[in-house]
Amino acid sequence: MGLPVFLVEELPGGDSCRLDGPEGHHASVVQRLRVGEALILADGRGGTASALVTAVGKGTLDTRITTRSNVAAPDPTITVVQGIAKGDRGELAVATMTEVGVDAIVPWAAARSVARWKDERPLQRWRSTARESAKQARRAWLPPVRPGAKTAEVALLLGKASGAYVLHEAADVALSTVPLPPAGEIVLVVGPEGGVDDAELAAFTAAGAVPVRMGPTVMRTSTAGAAAVAALSVRLGRW
Template structure:
């Protein structure tokens, strides 16, 4: 069984042998799990630093620092807002499957709307991503961004550094003729997966994404629901790219 993961700020000095206390929700989590002295655990700040340690007298005693580097290529999911009962499921599944960043998208055919409640809705997605990351033993938390209102604004979410390569943007579309297995990912640093609403991506939106260099692809013969499409695509990317074979991009837990 792998070590439980707690997401909590790490002290500035957390070398081997040092100790610190967990606070807030993570302190309550230790009570729920009934942590006993000597039991191993991992604590990550979710953004690049993590330690393996053990529980002792109500504190975390650090055994070692863990190297944490992002997977390559980095994957951003542009997720059209699903119906309320499926939104958190979509975020949960894509977080388990390894999404690095999640951009909620107010697609024209999305039934659910965030008008007037953007921050509250985004926090729900953030909490779902955090919970799924802990359950799947992730050391890097998926970032949940502000709402994307128009496809042409997607470029603002990426580094404007001219030395950076442009992201490969893939639209999951049932009418696409090319499968994801035919896409060339050589040298690609960023992949963007665009997942439309249940009603599909409109022609106008397809044109706007196409102007950014996006290409429509399909995952297979089945038409997937918006809540599951990203997680299936992430699984495919794990096989088709170095993400699952990139041992430098993960830290072994347990």
């Protein structure tokens, strides 16, 4: 079993680090780490450090850093524009995409999105989900969940991308064969339960996006993004 990962705002310059707050509580109370046990500290921006527990307090953990490493940011990056879904399907999409390696997520208020965000709480849940999934997957890079976007904003994002794609069941081109850029940002749009409507597809293709399909079947919005990121990861040599 791999070592547990705990996120810190900054890796310390010295040889010691105290975990407190939610991470300290989780380490000392939930996981019940003890003196001498090993763990990994990560700043979510590529920096990691192996450490040993030296003391356990009430909701705190003192550690001694033994080794450090830095993981370079991937290039090209993969950003998924995820249509807002009802219930917990959006959070499931965030969790699975984070586990398989997405680099950024943009919530999208699509025309066919059943759920509508009225405040910041759903966005905070997506961010919390991404954080916990990144820790579970032992990722050095924490994928940001950006503020929610409307269709016009998504079109602008696609227009600036090095490679822009829209998952669509009627597309003629397979994601497994479409040309990919060697560097920059790849942006992929995943529709909500009802899919991408004609007006949205027209706006995205006008911005330069290429409609692509995954295969002959139609996936749920909660799984399509993760499957697409996995396919791209193979093609980009990440896997």
